[in-house]
Amino acid sequence: MAYLFGASAAADLFFVAFRIPNFFRRLFAEGAFNQAFVPVLVDYRAKGHAELKLFLAQLSGVFSLALVAVTIAGIALAGPLAAVFAPGYLDQPERFALLTELVQITFPYLALISLTAYAGAILNAHGRFALPAFTPVMLNLCLILAAAVALNDLLQAQPVVILAWGVLLAGVVQWLMQVPALLGLRLLPRPGVDTGHPGVRQVGRLLVPAVFSASVGQINALVNTMIASTLATGSIAWLYYADRLLELPVGLIAVALGTVMLPHLSRLVTAGDQSGFLRTVNWGFGLGLMLGLPAAIALYLMAEPLLAFLYKSFGGGAMTDRDIVMAGRALEMFAIALPGFVLVKVLAPAFFAHQDTRTPFHYAAIAVAVNLVGSLATFQWLGHVGLALATALSAWTHALLLYTGLRRRGWIAMDRQTYLVLMRTLVACVCLALILLWADQPRALWLAMAGGERALQVLLTCVLGLAGYGLTLVLLGVRPRHFVQAPVKISDQSPD
Numbered sequence: 468m469a470y471l472f473g474a475s476a477a478a479d480l481f482f483v484a485f486r487i488p489n490f491f492r493r494l495f496a497e498g499a500f501n502q503a504f505v506p507v508l509v510d511y512r513a514k515g516h517a518e519l520k521l522f523l524a525q526l527s528g529v530f531s532l533a534l535v536a537v538t539i540a541g542i543a544l545a546g547p548l549a550a551v552f553a554p555g556y557l558d559q560p561e562r563f564a565l566l567t568e569l570v571q572i573t574f575p576y577l578a579l580i581s582l583t584a585y586a587g588a589i590l591n592a593h594g595r596f597a598l599p600a601f602t603p604v605m606l607n608l609c610l611i612l613a614a615a616v617a618l619n620d621l622l623q624a625q626p627v628v629i630l631a632w633g634v635l636l637a638g639v640v641q642w643l644m645q646v647p648a649l650l651g652l653r654l655l656p657r658p659g660v661d662t663g664h665p666g667v668r669q670v671g672r673l674l675v676p677a678v679f680s681a682s683v684g685q686i687n688a689l690v691n692t693m694i695a696s697t698l699a700t701g702s703i704a705w706l707y708y709a710d711r712l713l714e715l716p717v718g719l720i721a722v723a724l725g726t727v728m729l730p731h732l733s734r735l736v737t738a739g740d741q742s743g744f745l746r747t748v749n750w751g752f753g754l755g756l757m758l759g760l761p762a763a764i765a766l767y768l769m770a771e772p773l774l775a776f777l778y779k780s781f782g783g784g785a786m787t788d789r790d791i792v793m794a795g796r797a798l799e800m801f802a803i804a805l806p807g808f809v810l811v812k813v814l815a816p817a818f819f820a821h822q823d824t825r826t827p828f829h830y831a832a833i834a835v836a837v838n839l840v841g842s843l844a845t846f847q848w849l850g851h852v853g854l855a856l857a858t859a860l861s862a863w864t865h866a867l868l869l870y871t872g873l874r875r876r877g878w879i880a881m882d883r884q885t886y887l888v889l890m891r892t893l894v895a896c897v898c899l900a901l902i903l904l905w906a907d908q909p910r911a912l913w914l915a916m917a918g919g920e921r922a923l924q925v926l927l928t929c930v931l932g933l934a935g936y937g938l939t940l941v942l943l944g945v946r947p948r949h950f951v952q953a954p955v956k957i958s959d960q961s962p963d
Contacts, residue, residue, distance in 0.1 A: 469708060469778040471614055471626060473785025474701035474793070480562060481627040482707045483553045484569030485634060486692055488541075488577040490552075490685050502729065502819040503673035504585070507666055508592050509733040520656050522666040523589070528658030529667055530585060534578040541574040548574075552689065555696030565627070572631040579638030586645035589654055592730045598648050600723070602641045609637035669822075676828035687838040687861055691854040694846050701790065702851040708790075709798035709855065712773060716762035716805060721812035724751050728813065732820035744817075748878065749885045751813040757892045757945075759809035761899050761936050766802035768903045769928065771795035772913045776925040779918065788914045793851070800855035807862030814869040817878050826872055834865035888945060895939035902935045903928065 472478035504526075511522045541548065549556070549566045556563045587599030613633025617626035649655040661667065688710075695702040728751050735744045766773070774794050778786040818827045838861035845853025873879040881889075906928045913921060 469786050474704035474790040476700050477627050478704040480566050482703050484573050487552055488573050490689055503670050505588050505729050506733040506822050507669050524656035524659045525661040525664040525667050528660040534581055538575050538578045542571050545570040553696040569631045573634045576634050576638040579642045583641040602644050605640045606637040609633045673824045676824040686835050687858055705794040705851050706797050708794045713801040717808050720758045721809040724755055725812035729816040732816050736820045745880050748817050753885045753888045755809040755813045759806045760896050763802045763805040764900050767799050770798040771910050772925050775913050796852045797855040800859050804859035804862040807866040810866035830868035834861045837861045837864045891943040891945050895936050898939045899932050899936040902932050
């Protein structure tokens with residue numbers, strides 16, 4: 468997409484349109500719904516297969532009806548939604564009309580990906596993580612396919628419109644991939660609609676505060692998109708391209724840990740195993756920072772080289788040197804936010820496992836307020852970089868509030884091993900920073916390099932830094948056995 472659009476007005480339009488269903492998806496599906504749903508699901512799984520199947524039948528019916536209603540409303544109100552998400556385009560009729568069309572095409576993706584996330588939560592609760600983890604790859608493949616079609620002008624349509632249809636196709640493919648696995652577990656019952664079912668009512672009670680508490684990142688991204696639409700052309704795209712590099716470690720580290728921890732912690736709470744609960748939280752906390760801190764340092768020190776490598780090393784394309792520099796400045800701020808994002812994903816499941824969504828809701832409200840105040844205070848003189856800085860302040864505020872809340876309740880108590888791992892991680896991070904600074908080149912030189920030379924230099928620098936970081940940890944006594952074992956084993960089969 469960077470090759471096709473760069474940081475053009477068309478790129479801004481597509482990223483805004485894609486942000487809208489993604490915002491609601493994170494709000495109602497992968498974020499809030501899962502964190503209200505999984506703890507209740509674990510409770511019903513312990514009651515037996517018949518009770519679990521009845522619960523899923525009623526909940527799936529209610530959930531599906533809600534998704535249909537929201538999707539129809541979203542398509543009908545595409546214009547007002549576009550105005551809310553990108554008020555800066557209201558005085559540009561042609562762009563606004565195209566944005567409205569893109570919203571109408573992509574909005575049904577919300578319903579399809581929400582059902583996909585619902586199915587993935589069921590599989591995760593049964594110890595099956597591989598298929599739900601692989602499924603998002605299909606979105607990437609569909610977007611790459613759509614970009615190839617647009618690049619070759621095979622459909623003789625606007626490229627951004629073809630990409631929008633690629634998003635919708637991805638939703639269909641991702642949902643269909645889950646169905647065989649649910650059938651194999653005998654957990655695809657005929658949907659019912661019983662809002663009085665105790666399990667459905669419990670999910671409903673947990674859902675309202677969870678909608679907000681689990682979706683701080685998306686709400687902050689919405690605020691930043693709205694403000695960025697009033698800035699220079701390309702601001703939305705610069706933030707998006709920088710965010711792609713942020714989302715890589717967030718997905719590999721933070722989301723992965725949070726996804727694994729929530730069903731484990733929920734089962735431990737159900738079993739009343741407080742010591743196992745504390746060990747699991749410590750495990751996630753230590754591993755999250757051991758992986759998240761070096762990723763943040765690398766993204767900060769290698770921001771422009773990494774962006775140039777990804778977006779300018781393959782010949783031609785629409786990305787300019789200025790686009791790389793502007794996206795790099797945003798990525799530096801996002802790198803500061805990365806450890807905060809990791810801690811939020813690791814710590815929040817401890818509250819959700821106790822079916823406490825109200826406390827994270829209050830913390831999330833403060834974090835969103837910090838982002839809003841920070842964005843409004845800085846965007847006029849720092850532009851899009853101020854929006855990224857506000858994201859970092861919000862992420863760390865959210866993480867510190869969650870940690871303080873857990874300490875107050877006795878739901879986190881780091882042991883000696885966790886402290887030792889963190890101290891050794893900090894020492895290894897210093898070594899990593901020194902290696903990257905030693906191997907760095909002047910920014911102008913990175914941009915002036917030929918594509919192949921730049922790719923080789925970036926890859927060698929990354930390998931050198933990774934090897935130095937890992938070797939330092941080994942010399943300091945950190946071993947894989949400290950982290951490779953999850954504390955609790957979840958059976959693949961439902962009890963009968």
